[in-house]
Amino acid sequence: MITETPAQSPPMPQPDEATQFFWDGLAEGELRIQRCRSCRKFIHYPKPICRFCQSRDLADEAVSGRATLYSWTIAVQAFHPFWVDRLPYTIGTVELVEQPGLMFASQIVGCAEEDLCAGLPLEVVFERLTSELVVPFFRPAATEGEVAP
Ligand SMILES: [Zn+2]
Structure with missing residues (x-):
């Protein structure tokens, strides 16, 4: 599900050959990782070369969007005017479940500061910021039998 945000002017990514797949995936509601x-x-x-085996045979793949919270901080000052209305917000590093050490930086949404804890199960949510920009955030994962808001 992609939620809509009133159009303003967020900082726009400048995709290149190596990162276009990532932004294309988000626009289609997928989190794609090289x-x-x-x-x-x-x-x-x-990266242009695999840092594990130096292969150049790289592709992209949709991942589950499940992760655990690794670390976080509360932003009380926006780095860009677009984000001022959202202050304070949580910026986190999450570890994607597909691979130990596969870290991803994102906003953490739908979670009160006092409920944040290392290892918290998370799931990706996609938010459309403009007609051309969808970004991934993470929220606490719905537990079995529960539907996340
Ligand atoms: Zn490799």
Whole structure:
């Protein structure tokens, strides 16, 4: 599900050959991470060469969007005017479940500061900021039998 945000002017990514797949995936509601076809390791951020086996045979693959919270901080000052209305917000590093050490930086949403804890199960949610920009955030994962808001 992609939620809508009133159009303003967020800072826009400048995709290149190595990162276009990531933004294309988000626009289609998928979190895509670069993966080495040789050693099968995921790599983030995208690189021209696999840092595990030096292969150049790299592709991208949709991941589950499940993660655990590794670390976080509360932003009380926006780095760009677009985010001022959202202050304070949580910026976190999450570890994607596909691979130990596969870290991803994002906003953590739908979780009060006092409920944040290392290892908290998370799931990706996609938010459309403009007609051309969808971004991934993470929220606490719905537990079995529960539907997340
Ligand atoms: Zn590799």
